[in-house]
Amino acid sequence: MKKTAIVLLVTVALLFVLRQFVVVPYSVPYEGMEPTLGxxxxxxxxxxGYGSSSSDKAKTVERGAIMVFHNPAEKPDVAIDDRAVFIARIYGLAGDTLMLNRQLVPVxxxxxxxxxxxVYHYPALCEERMLAIVDSLGIKDSFVGNGQSSHSxxxxYDxxxxxxxxxxxxFTLVCTSPDVPTNCYPYVVPKKGGVxxxxxxxxxxxxxxxNYHEGRKAVIKNGQLFVDGKLTKQYTFTQNYYWVMCDNMLNxxxxxxxxxxxxxxxxxxxxMVYWKKIRTI
Structure with missing residues (x-):
């Protein structure tokens, strides 16, 4: 009887450790990962190697991996472990630069x-207008040269x-080399210590x-970022971040x-998937 009790206690303890730190079951919460997961x-x-107890997550997260994570859009005063659980695929790793369109879809x-x-050419007749624009934007030393019908x-990118x-x-600006894309923009996925x-x-x-994840107060005023009341033109992040995407782009x-x-x-x-729906056509 005593041995049985000890075995039961050890089994319960092992199951607790496995569930807390190693493997845990989850139900896929929505259709976002279809057709991969329903x-x-x-x-x-x-x-x-994941979660708040891991000290080396950057080495364990792989591009393309399907990850479970807590809702990052929840209010900061809600404990992370108390938030809803989401599932999506890792698209961008910490330190990556992604080209995203206006809808934040990767391009x-x-x-x-x-x-x-x-270098960009524009009509010489528009020089006065162009000069006023670059002066108002604070752009220095942009002038390259002038011709009879156009200036450069x-x-x-910015x-x-x-x-x-x-x-x-x-008026029209014509680039002398392959121009930058006009339908997408480069986004840097922050890494710990990265600027x-x-x-x-x-x-x-x-x-x-x-605001949500760095524990500081940030606001946008007149198109500029202020962090804790100070104008901020670049920011050094305190942890790694990831860009995730659903397999079902409609979700x-x-x-x-x-x-x-x-x-x-x-x-x-x-x-692994341990229970999968039987899908009918």
Whole structure:
């Protein structure tokens, strides 16, 4: 009897340890991972090396892995372990640069070098308008040369986006080299200790990430980011982040909706499916 009790206690203890730190069952909460995983199907999730107890998550997260994580859009005062559980596939790792369109959907083009200066021609008759625009934007030393019918200036990625917005199609800018894409933008997935510049296209994402996951107060005023009341043109992040996507693109329970997923919110990697629905045609 005594031996039986000891065996039972050891078994219960092992099951507790396995569930808390190694493997835990989950039910797929929505249709976002179809056809790979269906809503309601049961999976086993490997927690080893993930979550708030792991000190080396960056080495264990793989691109393409199906991950379970806690809702990153929940209010910061709700404990991470008390939040709803989501599931999606890792698309961007900490330190990656992703090209995303206006709907934050990845676009299959090479990442843009945001520092590279490209030369643009525009009508000589528009020089006065162009000069007023670059002066108002604080762009320095952009003038390259002038011809009889056209003038030339050089701009980096951030500058050309601002200039084009200010011109508002009043005249045409022609790039002398392959132009930057106009339908997508480079987003840096933050890594621990990494510095991410604030830009026109990522300012909202960075503001939300800092507020929700960095424990600081961030606001946008007149198109500029302020963190704890100070103007911030670049930010150093304190943990790794990930960009996740659903296999079913019609489902928005991924980074298009809630932004970056911090490493502290990771539960684990889907290891195996132990109950799968019988699907009918």
């Amino acid at each position: 809503e309601g199907e049961r999976v086993l999730v490997n927690k080893w 299959d083009v090479p990442p843009v070098d945001v520092h590279l200066k490209r 200036r050089q701009f980096n 500058e050309i986006l601002k200039v084009r917005a200010a011109i508002n199609r009043a 991410v510049p604030v830009t026109l296209w990522n300012i909202t994402l960075l503001c939300n990430t800092i 928005l329970n991924d980074s298009r909706l809630f932004g970056l997923v911090p490493e502290s919110h990771l539960v684990g990697k889907v290891w």
